[in-house]
Amino acid sequence: MKKELTRQQYLDLYYYMRLNRAVEDTMVKLFRQNKIVGGLYSSLGQEAISVGSAYALEKKDWLAPMIRNIGALLVKGVPPRDIFMQHMAKYDSPTKGKDGTSHFGDLDNLHIVSPISMLGDLIPVMTGVAMAGRYLGQKIVAMTWIGDGGSSTGVFHEGLNFAATQKAPFVLILENNLWAYSTPVRKQVPLENLADRAKAYGIDSYIVDGNDVVAMYSTAKEAVTRARAGEGPILIEAKTFRRLGHAQHDPAEYVPKEMRAHWEARDPITLYEEYLTGEKLLDTKSKKEIDKKLDTLLAAEREFAENSPMPPAELAEEGVYCTGDECHKIRAKWERPVAEVMPPKSSVEAVWTVPGFGSGKGSGGANAPIHFGDTPAAAEKSATEGKPAAKIAVKAAAKKTVKAAPARASRKARR
Numbered sequence: 001m002k003k004e005l006t007r008q009q010y011l012d013l014y015y016y017m018r019l020n021r022a023v024e025d026t027m028v029k030l031f032r033q034n035k036i037v038g039g040l041y042s043s044l045g046q047e048a049i050s051v052g053s054a055y056a057l058e059k060k061d062w063l064a065p066m067i068r069n070i071g072a073l074l075v076k077g078v079p080p081r082d083i084f085m086q087h088m089a090k091y092d093s094p095t096k097g098k099d100g101t102s103h104f105g106d107l108d109n110l111h112i113v114s115p116i117s118m119l120g121d122l123i124p125v126m127t128g129v130a131m132a133g134r135y136l137g138q139k140i141v142a143m144t145w146i147g148d149g150g151s152s153t154g155v156f157h158e159g160l161n162f163a164a165t166q167k168a169p170f171v172l173i174l175e176n177n178l179w180a181y182s183t184p185v186r187k188q189v190p191l192e193n194l195a196d197r198a199k200a201y202g203i204d205s206y207i208v209d210g211n212d213v214v215a216m217y218s219t220a221k222e223a224v225t226r227a228r229a230g231e232g233p234i235l236i237e238a239k240t241f242r243r244l245g246h247a248q249h250d251p252a253e254y255v256p257k258e259m260r261a262h263w264e265a266r267d268p269i270t271l272y273e274e275y276l277t278g279e280k281l282l283d284t285k286s287k288k289e290i291d292k293k294l295d296t297l298l299a300a301e302r303e304f305a306e307n308s309p310m311p312p313a314e315l316a317e318e319g320v321y322c323t324g325d326e327c328h329k330i331r332a333k334w335e336r337p338v339a340e341v342m343p344p345k346s347s348v349e350a351v352w353t354v355p356g357f358g359s360g361k362g363s364g365g366a367n368a369p370i371h372f373g374d375t376p377a378a379a380e381k382s383a384t385e386g387k388p389a390a391k392i393a394v395k396a397a398a399k400k401t402v403k404a405a406p407a408r409a410s411r412k413a414r415r
Helices: 008-031 045-056 068-074 079-087 120-134 154-166 192-200 215-229 257-263 268-278 284-307 313-315 389-414
Strands: 063-066 142-147 170-176 205-208 234-239
Touching: 008 045, 008 068, 008 079, 008 215, 008 284, 045 068, 045 142, 045 170, 045 215, 045 268, 063 120, 068 079, 079 257, 079 284, 120 142, 120 170, 154 170, 154 192, 170 192, 170 215, 170 268, 192 205, 192 234, 205 215, 215 234, 215 389, 284 313
Parallel strands: 063 142, 142 170, 170 234, 205 234
Antiparallel strands: none
16 A cells, blocks of 8 residues: 555545445344345445545546445445435435335436446446536546446446447446356456456556555546546456355355455455554544544434335325426536537537538538439539429439439449
């Protein structure tokens, strides 16, 4: 770990990792008390990835978490009570009790896109967010996460290829935790480093120790800076280990004991505490203050969540379909003059030119000066000259087709 941040930044990373683990520990207790109605997924041992990468983003940037990225939500500003209530399906939750897991976002304030259960689908979605931000002049970066198993889906490759061809300001964090549910990564991918997949799309990639929060932050910060500068998408492979099963119902007995013991000895919070203590950034007094702050916060947040009511029955028929502004108001937030992306100031002329066939309908509404084969291009005529434009276009096309026929016949004869 390199000493390159301010003391407060170092302590922020520590606090958010501790908060991440404490929130999940609290939810495990709620789950065992049958107060959580949906599935519960753990990021135990992977907290440094979510916290370090999300901490590298600016407030205006966008992220889309997956099931093991609660730490990213906390860094972005989601209060623990919202996470508790969401999993408890309470009325005061972000989805008003209509979802019992992590499917919620905040488009207006925190710039969070809801998780999508179909693995990999967030890659093209967040590529679109990144492109939209660039179009609007917002200078944002979009980020999402994917697991080693999810990197084998078709949409992973389609989305990454799309991001690459569009040079989207997009950062993808690939969490290689060695297990796709119960399938070890060595049985699904013939690669030592999943970051090598970036080569197929001509984009840069990094490999980082996912249990080192400072390395994770520094790598993500560099990637975010490069993406924002217009260098295109970047893939970061974070090597780590999933310490628990896929979800609470999975005891993960398929994991070798030796493997589990090796990674438990590399707990990211323990390693970071040792680093902070050695660098005299954290002492016993400061640690006790953080402990007390976390205990006080989580007690209050849990109490609020447990006292929140369940949703009323009549709510079930509301919000099934988006009804426009009554559902939510999303408007484009331009941070550049709109004229820059409209004719005539835009850098691309509003005419589609086909090699060998001329141009399509002109931006001024005139008829298309298109020619076929060996026939000369027709002179552009006004859309209001003579007969209606539609009739002129039909007749012109018919004449061109007739003239082009002998040329095609002669070419066929020469063959």
